[in-house]
Amino acid sequence: MKSIIKWIYVVILPTGVTLGAINYFYNEYGNYHWFPFTLVLVALLLVWFNSLFFTIHMNKTSLLPKITVNTTSFVGVGLGIDNRANDFSWIILFPFLTIEFKSR
Secondary structure (H helix, E strand, O other): HHHHHHHHHHHHHHHHHHHHHHEEEEEEEEOOOOHHHHHHEEEEEHHHHHHHHHHHHHOOOOOOOOEEEEEOOOOOOOEEEEOOOEEEEEEEOOOOOOEEEOOO
């Protein structure tokens, strides 16, 4: 649940507001009014400061899984899931290569 909250506030919200601000500035290029322009810039800055706040205060919550790549001495292709009690991981097998994704 924490990773979903961090994903929303650190990645999705700043990206959406930045794209919205770029769209606003692009479409309103000839019609400069200082008040809406200032509001959009303040909202953009507040969202990025909020993103920085969530990044600093949720530093133990990881967004991406731990990825391990190993070489092996077999030929095969497949998928595997290891669902032990505390350590969930899934493995992709390629010829002479395994890629393992573990939750942190």
